[in-house]
Amino acid sequence: xxxxxxxxxxxxxxxxxxxxxxxxxxxxxxxxxxxxxxxxxxxxxxxxxxxxxxxxxxxxxxxxxxxxxxxxxxxxxxxxxxxxxxxxxxxxxxxxxxxxxxxxxxxxxxxxxxxx
Amino acid sequence: xxxxxxxxxxxxxxxxxxxxxxxxxxxxxxxxxxxxxxxxxxxxxxxxxxxxxxxxxxxxxxxxxxxxxxxxxxxxxxxxxxxxxxxxxxxxxxxxxxxxxxxxxxxxxxx
Numbered sequence: 462x463x464x465x466x467x468x469x470x471x472x473x474x475x476x477x478x479x480x481x482x483x484x485x486x487x488x489x490x491x492x493x494x495x496x497x498x499x500x501x502x503x504x505x506x507x508x509x510x511x512x513x514x515x516x517x518x519x520x521x522x523x524x525x526x527x528x529x530x531x532x533x534x535x536x537x538x539x540x541x542x543x544x545x546x547x548x549x550x551x552x553x554x555x556x557x558x559x560x561x562x563x564x565x566x567x568x569x570x571x572x573x574x575x576x577x
Numbered sequence: 578x579x580x581x582x583x584x585x586x587x588x589x590x591x592x593x594x595x596x597x598x599x600x601x602x603x604x605x606x607x608x609x610x611x612x613x614x615x616x617x618x619x620x621x622x623x624x625x626x627x628x629x630x631x632x633x634x635x636x637x638x639x640x641x642x643x644x645x646x647x648x649x650x651x652x653x654x655x656x657x658x659x660x661x662x663x664x665x666x667x668x669x670x671x672x673x674x675x676x677x678x679x680x681x682x683x684x685x686x687x688x
Contacts, residue, residue, distance in 0.1 A: 494674070501680070502680055503666055509674050517674065520675070563628050
């Protein structure tokens, strides 16, 4: 596709429910990133994939957060037993060349998650 | 731990003014620094990327400079327009693949 696509754009869930957020990166992009952005803050890193391998998950706030990219393209971020502090915008980004740290990251419009 | 700070947090100016947005970071060991624009309810649009070996990058009315040794970057916007109103974020890449962001400068340009 032309850009990074995320779905749904908005998600409202009750506390305790599980949610799944989807990211379609730019076609052919090797690297995929998930970030969490709280209101009025900059994005904070959650996890990073190179193809299907999850190389860094140091930013995941708890074991309730799980991400996968089984075929090296689409990625899903899952949050189990959601809590109110999980309310945020979840941003996905992709970049093209593995090992080239000077490739810019291209971001999707994000999923705004609200936990009631 | 790398920390990124942006000053000012908010800025409101009349159309036509030249602007400087500031970004500082605590650890000079970075691969690059990237400036982004974020419109309300939208994702991030990359504006400029400065590699650690570079001093500045220009795109149209935008110019970004980098002084890695002092841990500073500035984004200069010439002849501001109402369409420039947005939040501007800087982010550093410390050598791993992730970006570390500042909290942003919210810019409003009024006619």
